[in-house]
Amino acid sequence: MSTRRYPYSSVSPEEFHKWLSALICVLNSVYFLLNMAILQKLGIGGVQLTVAVFGGYCFYKSSNGLYRPWHSYTLLVLLTLNILLSIAIMELVAGATYWGLALPFWYYSLFGLRKGFVFSAVIVLLCAVVIFLRTDTNIFMPYRTVFNFTLVYCSIWLVCHVYEVQRQKTSAFLHSLALQDDLTNLKNRHALKADFRAIHKNFQSIHMLIIDIDHFKHINDKYGHDIGDTVLTKVADLLMQSTQVKEIYRLGGEEFVILLKDISDEEAQERAEKIRKTIELGIFFSHNEPIKLTVSIGISSLRPEHEFTDFLRSADEKLYQAKHEGRNRVCS
Structure with a gap:
């Protein structure tokens, strides 16, 4: 059956x-x-x-x-x-x-x-x-x-x-x-857990990227939540276009996660930098007023002893480091 x-x-x-x-x-x-x-x-x-x-x-x-x-x-x-x-x-x-x-x-x-x-x-x-x-x-x-x-x-x-x-x-x-996330049509946190278990069985090398939009609360406060939702949708589209992978998730709020399989630490760093630059160069319009965005990215490399929560926590710690060091940067 x-x-x-x-x-x-x-x-x-x-x-x-x-x-x-x-x-x-x-x-x-x-x-x-x-x-x-x-x-x-x-x-x-x-x-x-x-x-x-x-x-x-x-x-x-x-x-x-x-x-x-x-x-x-x-x-x-x-x-x-x-x-x-x-x-x-x-x-x-x-x-x-x-x-x-x-x-x-x-x-x-x-x-x-x-x-x-x-x-x-x-x-x-x-x-x-x-x-x-x-x-x-x-x-x-x-x-x-x-x-x-x-x-x-x-x-x-x-x-x-x-x-x-x-x-x-x-x-x-x-x-x-x-x-599925209803707003961006990306996969959600539940899908991330399920996919991680499946990927973990078949791939030795996995990198997790946590991407957080810098000062997103300011966008919601200044332009309203409708514009904030539009920005999130646009960021999701840019992530799909710039990475060409299926394992992209909205973790919640303004945080996104990408899983990268069978690549080196250097390649993971390069892809994260490409994402950061793509977002930084992008222009998001609100009633003809341009909105500029930057993102901070934390990278975690899967270790043999890592469970899902450990893997996520490691990437989250690197994201916190990127924000602490001034935002609009990648830390691994």
């Missing part, structure tokens, strides 16, 4: 698998007892016992934090085979076909849009064939039964598909809200 991000309002596949496995365990235990004790259907009863035992196993593993993706695939394969065998062996009036209608919902909930679509398409064909072979031999009955089942199945399948498409769009939107 592919790893998918879910908003807090959505149930994860792992949680859904846990409770579905419990439900499958209980239901198949009941059907096993009925088929063995009353109907004497030993073959299907054995299959249902297998499904019940594996469902209980999956629930136990999930409850103890030991979930694995193959649990979901195996559970749904066993459950699907159980339903198909029940349709093929039991009389149609017993209603085993009704359980087939629940399969699209389970497929989409556990496996997502693409696999849910493929699995649902395969199963509707298999169910249609089995039902056709099991219906009355009257010339019209097989076609009518298959037609009605397929129509209902496809209606449920369509609802599941549309819901999953909408859920993924909502999830992506909420994810972007959580990791």
Whole structure:
């Protein structure tokens, strides 16, 4: 199963698998007892016992934090085979076909849009064939039964598909809200933490630049917060243009962070100087009145013992040094 991000309002596949496995365990235990004790259907009863035992196993593993993706695939394969065998062996009036209608919902909930679509398409064909072979031999009955089942199945399948498409769009939107700064459209502090963990695993050399706009409070006080927001947006644009990297973040207020990968200390210093000069030479207009800006930059080089907070604190200390030494400078 592919790893998918879910908003807090959505149930994860792992949680859904846990409770579905419990439900499958209980239901198949009941059907096993009925088929063995009353109907004497030993073959299907054995299959249902297998499904019940594996469902209980999956629930136990999930409850103890030991979930694995193959649990979901195996559970749904066993459950699907159980339903198909029940349709093929039991009389149609017993209603085993009704359980087939629940399969699209389970497929989409556990496996997502693409696999849910493929699995649902395969199963509707298999169910249609089995039902056709099991219906009355009257010339019209097989076609009518298959037609009605397929129509209902496809209606449920369509609802599941549309819901999953909408859920993924909502999830992506909420994810972007959580990791993106609304004003500048840069990544935010939460994204910085997440990206640092990912980058730390794949790159040995990482430099962090903390960039702070000098005397930004004076701009807000003189021109107003609307102009201040415009300045922040313009600075964000200049940072993206001058660095050509994706790892640019608004830390908060007038502070920005850039992560640079696999470069030397000298190269990090040169890039920071380029940013400083770009901002210094830029002109920001407010009602045709030019606004000049400068920035102070602190550089931190990642050490083996550094965690995220240590890395950030080290760069922040260098930023404080740059401000203490007169601003509009780079310290590393």
